[in-house]
Amino acid sequence: MASEYLKWKYRDVKPDEPVVLTPEQKRKNWWHYHKWHVLIGTVLVLAAANILYHVLGFGEVRPDYQIAYIGAAPLPGDTAEALETALSAFGRDCNGDGRVTVRLNQYVSGGQSKDDDRVYYAAASAKLMADLTDCDSYFFLMDDPKSFQRNYEILRRLDGSLSDGTEDAVSDCSLSWTDCPVLASLELGTYSEVILGQQAEGDSHKLLSGLYVARRGFWNEKKCDHEEDCDALWEALTEGAKGVLP
Numbered sequence: 001m002a003s004e005y006l007k008w009k010y011r012d013v014k015p016d017e018p019v020v021l022t023p024e025q026k027r028k029n030w031w032h033y034h035k036w037h038v039l040i041g042t043v044l045v046l047a048a049a050n051i052l053y054h055v056l057g058f059g060e061v062r063p064d065y066q067i068a069y070i071g072a073a074p075l076p077g078d079t080a081e082a083l084e085t086a087l088s089a090f091g092r093d094c095n096g097d098g099r100v101t102v103r104l105n106q107y108v109s110g111g112q113s114k115d116d117d118r119v120y121y122a123a124a125s126a127k128l129m130a131d132l133t134d135c136d137s138y139f140f141l142m143d144d145p146k147s148f149q150r151n152y153e154i155l156r157r158l159d160g161s162l163s164d165g166t167e168d169a170v171s172d173c174s175l176s177w178t179d180c181p182v183l184a185s186l187e188l189g190t191y192s193e194v195i196l197g198q199q200a201e202g203d204s205h206k207l208l209s210g211l212y213v214a215r216r217g218f219w220n221e222k223k224c225d226h227e228e229d230c231d232a233l234w235e236a237l238t239e240g241a242k243g244v245l246p
Contacts, residue, residue: 063103064094064226065233068137070107070128070148071211078191079204080104086186090236094226105137135222138230140214145174149214156217163217174214179242183213213237 031038065087069075075083088100107128109121131137132154140155142148149155149163155173157163163173177183188204215234216224224230 062095062097063101064088065091065102065139065230066137066224067102067104067139067141068107068128068131069104069141070109071141071143072109074106074108075104075207076191076193076200076204078193079188079207080106082188082204083186083208086188087233087237090182091233092229094229104141105131107131132216135216135218135224138215138224138227139234140174140216141208142174142212142214143210145212145214146170149173154216155214162219174212175238175241177211177213178209180213180238181240182237184209 067083067087069080084102084104087102091100091102093100105127107124109124132152140148145155149170153163153165155163157172158175159172163170184205186205188208190202191204191207192199192201194200215230218224218227
């Protein structure tokens with residue numbers, strides 16, 4: 001308790017009146033002390049929403065069929081898009097999303113690549129291994145099917161049986177594009193694009209005519225999505241092809 005002397009000494013001193021802030025001042029004052037909390041919270045919410053969006057696949061186009069292209073040089077974008085569109089006409093809506101979608105996954109080997117490109121081709125090789133492990137692609141489009149089969153032993157023989165790794169099996173696992181009447185008759189248009197730093201123009205069908213098609217086999221319970229539909233599409237695309245057993 002204050003002494004009588006202190007009461008007398010400060011008898012004329014009046015306490016400060018409380019400051020009354022306007023609504024705008026209150027808002028500014030609150031933002032001054034809480035802005036970092038709000039910003040950090042917003043970033044965390046957006047990050048969580050982005051992860052959830054991709055995990056659940058919202059807005060993602062889910063392919064009904066997937067094709068792995070393995071070649072020394074990438075296919076032009078015009079050719080790849082035309083091929084996806086043309087092949088979708090032979091398929092069905094396997095996943096029930098209301099459309100038929102064919103996705104071409106390109107894995108470029110690079111052949112005799114330069115040192116500067118080795119990182120790029122190494123990344124493509126890693127993506128190919130992930131594709132094979134996850135059984136993403138059922139169909140394969142290649143420029144050197146024998147080397148691919150020797151390296152990965154993943155392709156099915158043309159009669160539908162699984163490869164045993166012998167040289168005969170390696171040779172009997174793919175079809176030339178030009179030996180498949182259905183593929184040879186596709187209307188794919190032309191392309192004009194910069195590929196590996198050089199302007200390239202030409203006929204898409206002619207570009208694909210030097211390639212080979214194959215399908216993968218399954219040695220365990222892990223299989224591609226919609227395997228039966230993929231089998232049916234393979235039969236449709238290779239109908240009348242040379243080297244295919246009736």
